[in-house]
Amino acid sequence: MSNKDDTLNGGDRRDFLKGLALGSAALGAAGAGLFGVDPKTGSIGPSSAMAAGNIKMAFIQWQPHTVSSAWSKGMEEVLKTQQTVDYRLLDGQNKVEVQVSLMDTLINEGAAVIFLQPIDSVALAPSIAKAKRSGISVITLNIDATEAHAAHVEMNHYYGAMDIAKAFGDKLGGKGDVAILNAPPGIIIRDQRTNGFLDGLKKYHPAIKVVADQSADWSRKKAQDVITTLLAANPNLAGVYGVNDSMALGAVDVAKAKGLTGKLVIFGNDGEKDALESIEAGELTGTQYTDVYQQGRFAAAAATVLASGLVPATAFKQQGKLLMPYVIATKETVGTIQPSQRW
Amino acid sequence: MTARSAAFALLAFFVATFIFFCVAAPRFATASNMENLMSGFSFVAILAIGQSFPILLRGIDLSVGAIVALAGMIVFDLELIFHLPGWLILPIALVAATLAGALNGWLVVKLKLQPFIATLATLAAYRGLVYSISGRQLVPGLSTTPIRDPWITGLETYFDFGSLLGISDWVTLPWVPLSFFIMLVVLAAFHFLLGSTRFGRSLYTVGGNPEAARLAGIDTARVTLAGYAVSGFCAGLAAILLVARLTTATEALGTGMEMSAIAAAVIGGVSLSGGIGSVVGPVIGAFLLGTILIGLTLLGISQYVQQILTGAILVAAVGYDRILDLRRRRRLVANLAEETHA
Known part of the structure; x- marks a missing residue:
């Protein structure tokens, strides 16, 4: 079995093998799920089969900041509830090359979804393309990337x-x-x-x-x-x-x-x-x-639906986009923002 | 312990660390992880090779990160504003970086500034220069335009030896990035320069004992200037590889890279007291740092802990260097005492 072509460029290598692996995983998952209703979640279908091995998701932030830690908190809330997702926060240390290296590591780990707050829209584009070739959905937060990916969730x-x-x-x-x-x-x-x-x-x-x-x-x-x-x-x-x-x-x-x-x-x-x-x-x-906890939850919700629905990164015709609802807070409206929504 | 046995100790430590992560960290011992290690840390190794030269001269170059940004931005501007061909841009960027390094050397030699102060000053100055020439700010829209010149992006190429050798059916070999080979060429060239040329011998002498070097008729100023120029050249090369990988340059590119380069060089056995060390050690040091960072990430250990650990390893390496230095001095004193008795 050979999945490598003779070109010297990093391009489409291993896609085939990865595709096979993903495909068989999908078939297996679907097969396992079709035979019954999950007693814990009551759901029918692939999601029940995924409990066998937890899937991995990670968020690569720009650098430690109130906004990104609130996003992470929101994501964690949603992803923990699923019981099938291992989630972790990784720090880009305000350096593009660190974010690129972390992307590589997550791709090697076989993460299902990567959340990314890119330091630079262009510099992370090759990494996003690489993730896509490996079937990994990338969801960006606030800063979009020039390479099309699964979805972008931004403050409006x-x-x-x-x-x-x-x-x-x-x-x-x-x-x-x-x-x-x-x-x-x-x-x-x-x-x-x-x-x-x-x-x-x-x-x-x-x-x-x-x-x-x-x-x-x-x-x-x-x-x-x-x-x-x-x-x-x-x-x-x-x-x-x-x-x-x-x-x-x-x-x-x-x-x-x-x-x-x-x-x-x-x-x-x-x-x-x-x-x-x-x-x-x-x-x-x-x-x-903007409720940034909510922004994290929305991103995590999208990721969960994609991953449990076994939607591969290559399935998107174009990049999805979600704009966050917001409030123009003034003396008159600020009281409507609850303490638990403040970050 | 001699320099040679210290190098073997380093190599043994590297191999032990590597084996540890192969066993302990999930997906560490995979072909794609080896690729990540090679493509993610070859430029750090090149920076460490360059950094060895100032350190061998009892100095230090804090400005390498800023020179990386400067060379990167020169590539960016020449490509996206002036639309020069890549084959012309690359040598221009390398020359500019080498000159930036030589200016460091000039400040140290002619103005007799402490290397720490001189390169701290140029760190700030070069970074400021990057912001002022930044095409990302001068021309709207360029910050979202990738560099597409094949001469530049072609540097981010991988070689599939598994297929070339026809053994890919049996084993999955990592695809080796071109940057790794460039690093090997730089390593070989500077290893030869240090070990087998008059310049190399002069450099060790100047670093070990500048006064003796001067009395021996060595042009210490020229050697020092050249040493800092080498550091600049390596920073320029690292910048080009980074730009090829990122398809752009940013103003903040290379921030903090001097830390990695100095750490790799010192861990690699280049003595901060000058005159002792090679360029092989720093390369191992760079990949040791990379192995630890990637391995710990795969083990799921917090990056903040990783940073602390990197600091601890650096302290250990500097401490070890200090012990070796003290031991050498004691031996020297003992030898002198023996000679006077005889």
């Missing part, structure tokens, strides 16, 4: 930012000078959120003028410095949009110090605990809140 960056622009303009009364505290270039999220905000202003509040768009490196400290300079240069500044909460909270710090609380309209994005508390305290005007 673009449309959420449009809604922020609407609420933002309403608070400003439809006019005034605003500044954007932005992320450094080169990250898709930055473009999605910035474009959503600008398009939202154009649509709902065309009289509002963006007078500054500066990078504050996602950081609260850096945002304080940037906003101080911006206020000096633009004394008429009426509003600030931080593309994440940390930068918006940096602007809140400066507003507090300069006695501008309540006068300067400040919006963030993400909806982390600190931001929600700041809204309740009447400092931050608002933010786009």
Whole structure:
């Protein structure tokens, strides 16, 4: 039996063998399942047969962060319940080559599904292609990859930012000078959120003028410095949009110090605990809140359905996509976010 | 213990670790895992070979990670902004990296800066330069454009010896990545350079005793400059292999890689007190680190524990190096005492 061709390129090798293995596993599983109802789950079909050997799933995060650990918590909740899945969290250490090496390891282990928060959309694409060749479904979170894969589950960056622009303009009364505290270039999220905000202003509040768009490196400290300079240069500044909460909270710090609380309209994005508390305290005007535990649960739900349904990675005609529901949290709406939903 | 027996001890430790994981870790002893080890750590081995040169000269090169990013970004820009052909881009990137290394050497030789300080400064400077020339930021849309030049992506090629030898029906051999062979060529070349040329002998002498080297008429400045240039060259080569693997370069590429390179070199028996060591040890050191990282991941051990363990191994290696050094000094003193008595 030979499954290798004569080309020297890594390409399609072993697909055939893997395909055979997967196929026979599927047949075996289906065969075993067809004969009865699982006494524990009551389900009929392949899922009952999978209890024989647990399937593996893993999440490769960017680096330790509140968002990714909340995702992981949500995933674990769902996957543990299935009783048939071994789940673990792996850390990319903020290094693309570490994420690539972890992908390789998981592919070698024969994981069923890999959840991935890619550090870079292009750099992880070859690894995703390799996983796909091995029949492994990859589900990305928040940052999409240029190689098509099973599914992408993201915070609703673009449309959420449009809604922020609407609420933002309403608070400003439809006019005034605003500044954007932005992320450094080169990250898709930055473009999605910035474009959503600008398009939202154009649509709902065309009289509002963006007078500054500066990078504050996602950081609260850096945002304080940037906003101080911006206020000096633009004394008429009426509003600030931080593309994440940390930068918006940096602007809140400066507003507090300069006695501008309540006068300067400040919006963030993400909806982390600190931001929600700041809204309740009447400092931050608002933010786009996403339940990231839920985001993890949704990703895990999709993965479970794919794996228990024995849907191979090659079965997708195109990449699936799921946008997360969100709330534009302001003083009026923040109370609807339950303590157990805060992260 | 002589340098040679220390090398054998390292090799024995590597083999023991390898066998341990083959037995203990699920799916460690598989062809695809061997591929992962070779493709994931050949560039670390190349960095470790380069790092050996400054360390042999009693110095250190902290800037290799930043040089990796610089060379990577040069490839990125020349390919995606200037659309130069790959066969031209690769040598340009290598020359730039070598020059970046030579500048480190110049700072050490001409400005008499401590190597630690000089390369810490260039670490920051080169990284800043990467951000300022980054095509990902200068041209919108490039950050999601992969590099497709066959000269570059062709470096991420695998050789199927199983089929070539016609034995793939009986055993599954790992497909060997081209990067592994490039690493072997670099290893052979620099091993020859160190062991069999006048430059190599001069380098050991300068590292072991710079004053004696100067008195012996060795151009210590030139040797030192060349040593740092070698480190830069190796960083450039590692960058090219990484870009081929990732099909892009990022500004943060290579962050923290100096740690892996220094750890591999020191674990590989290159003495921090200079003048002692080879380039074979660092290569084994790099694959030892890789074996441990992959093995522990397959065993399901937390990566935070892995990082602690890597640190512990490094401390052990440095401590061992220190003991050897003290022993050598004591022997030297004893020899001198004997001579004066006689």
